[in-house]
Amino acid sequence: MIDELTRLSKSPLGNPTRLAIALYLLPRERATFSSLRKALKLTPGNLEFHLKALEEAGIIRTYYGFGKRPRKFVEITEEGAEELEEVLRILREVIEND
């Protein structure tokens, strides 16, 4: 169990805010920066910080869409969905062995 948590502490999703971002994105094809920010009640700077870390880790990708005004979109990658599954598996073990 301790080993599992060590694994979690090294995951890009081993942080509640980043885990919340991934859980929000999983069932959605994509989300706008703005909807994500409102759903998670984060400041733009704070969300930007976490998205940058997640994008560098390959968990999400971001891109701009241009309609009436440019909007930033965020989506989870296949690798990100797999990592999320792994993190949820670890958390399940931690809870069950509690």
Added chain:
Amino acid sequence: MIDELTRLSKSPLGNPTRLAIALYLLPRERATFSSLRKALKLTPGNLEFHLKALEEAGIIRTYYGFGKRPRKFVEITEEGAEELEEVLRILREVIEND
């Protein structure tokens, strides 16, 4: 679920390493710094960093025992045990609503 994770991100136990420390301490009356460090495979500096944060948050207390040589002991507080219970409850909800 997102709200629950926001609560978790504000908890002193909302970090896998600190969660592992609390889970290790819960069933024990106390642990030595050294046994904790070995069980969690942390460097002394890293463990010290997390213990300091947990002690400031009232989750654990540390003290020195003097035998043949001084040893640092760590134990979870009542407040810490309650916070751990709350964090495990939150994680259970995140998993079950997944």
